[in-house]
Amino acid sequence: KFKKTMDVMTLTATPIPRTLYFSLAGVRRFSLIATPPVDRSPIRTYVLPFSEKIAAEAIRRELDRGGQVYCVHNYVETIAGMASKIKKLVPEARIAVGHGQMKEKELERTMLDFFERKFDVLVCTAIIESGLDLPNVNTLLIDRADCFGLSSLYQIRGRVGRSSARAYAYLFYHPARRMTDQAVERLKAIQEFTALGSGYKLAMRDLEIRGAGNLFGAEQSGHIYAVGFDLYCELLEEAVREIKGGKIVPPREMEIDLKVEASIPPSYVSDERQRIALYRRMNLIADHAGIEDLVRELNDRFGNIPPPLKTLLDIVHLRVAALAAGVKSVREEKGRIRIEWLSGKIKEIDAPARPSAIRALF
Numbered sequence: 001k002f003k004k005t006m007d008v009m010t011l012t013a014t015p016i017p018r019t020l021y022f023s024l025a026g027v028r029r030f031s032l033i034a035t036p037p038v039d040r041s042p043i044r045t046y047v048l049p050f051s052e053k054i055a056a057e058a059i060r061r062e063l064d065r066g067g068q069v070y071c072v073h074n075y076v077e078t079i080a081g082m083a084s085k086i087k088k089l090v091p092e093a094r095i096a097v098g099h100g101q102m103k104e105k106e107l108e109r110t111m112l113d114f115f116e117r118k119f120d121v122l123v124c125t126a127i128i129e130s131g132l133d134l135p136n137v138n139t140l141l142i143d144r145a146d147c148f149g150l151s152s153l154y155q156i157r158g159r160v161g162r163s164s165a166r167a168y169a170y171l172f173y174h175p176a177r178r179m180t181d182q183a184v185e186r187l188k189a190i191q192e193f194t195a196l197g198s199g200y201k202l203a204m205r206d207l208e209i210r211g212a213g214n215l216f217g218a219e220q221s222g223h224i225y226a227v228g229f230d231l232y233c234e235l236l237e238e239a240v241r242e243i244k245g246g247k248i249v250p251p252r253e254m255e256i257d258l259k260v261e262a263s264i265p266p267s268y269v270s271d272e273r274q275r276i277a278l279y280r281r282m283n284l285i286a287d288h289a290g291i292e293d294l295v296r297e298l299n300d301r302f303g304n305i306p307p308p309l310k311t312l313l314d315i316v317h318l319r320v321a322a323l324a325a326g327v328k329s330v331r332e333e334k335g336r337i338r339i340e341w342l343s344g345k346i347k348e349i350d351a352p353a354r355p356s357a358i359r360a361l362f
């Protein structure tokens with residue numbers, strides 16, 4: 001119903017997978033605002049089994065520095081029981097309860113009283129997810145965090161840390177209740193991405209976990225993991241280009257066959273899905289800067305890079321350089337390394353040779 005000449009800009013901290021994918025597929029252009037507000041610190045995030053001791057210590061530490069606490073319990077029928085439990089754990093705390101089924105004026109009065117610091121702890125449902133900006137609230141407890149979507153967890157976590165004070169988020173799960181594989185992935189992601197402005201990265205991870213869904217319908221999940229995120233992106237990008245009448249140019253392939261140990265050891269990255277995702281990412285890297293970015297990320301996330309992975313990264317460097325130099329293949333056979341260019345030129349050197357030494361020949 002909008003006029004064709006009207007420009008529309010959408011602003012969001014945590015795009016849902018379908019919205020994000022409109023941009024990734026080229027349907028919409030997008031920009032990132034990566035600069036955080038001045039004096040903000042990343043929220044320290046902990047994912048752990050529910051512990052009354054830890055919950056009580058977290059609340060007391062916040063009260064001791066004059067702050068306030070959100071305690072999110074997203075079940076209206078048992079929220080009063082949760083408030084009673086918090087009161088027993090921290091008797092000195094002044095506790096209020098807020099949820100969407102309260103009468104409008106009662107809920108408004110509760111929120112205003114909490115804003116005016118008449119209460120120390122607000123036990124509430126996910127109603128705090130949108131719009132609250134209370135700089136004095138810098139500790140967050142989430143009960144049954146495994147039952148929340150990744151976007152919701154990010155939005156709720158963003159309710160704290162809205163001042164220069166260090167903020168803390170405790171995401172509790174109950175070990176007696178079995179979590180789904182997707183729930184485990186969500187909790188890993190929210191704990192991993194704590195840097196300021198990480199909403200885009202979390203949305204990308206959510207896209208991998210849930211799938212993009214139907215871009216032109218109501219469905220919000222898909223089967224992206226069946227073919228992998230990168231291939232899915234590539235297929236949809238080709239489809240969009242074809243619909244627009246553009247020419248599809250198949251990527252140029254080249255062969256590298258060296259007798260070296262090059263892999264991501266399970267002892268370094270234990271999760272198989274993470275290893276597969278890293279292999280996919282390496283396969284798509286198109287320049288040396290992208291490799292260096294990945295090296296920094298690997299060091300930060302997993303520690304010092306082991307020799308087999310260093311060799312693999314050297315091979316990725318070799319592939320990037322070879323493609324730029326018009327090399328068709330690099331093969332090791334019969335004690336020699338044979339380099340063949342698209343022009344037909346051939347060069348051979350003695351094996352073994354490190355990928356970095358071969359790259360120097362280009």
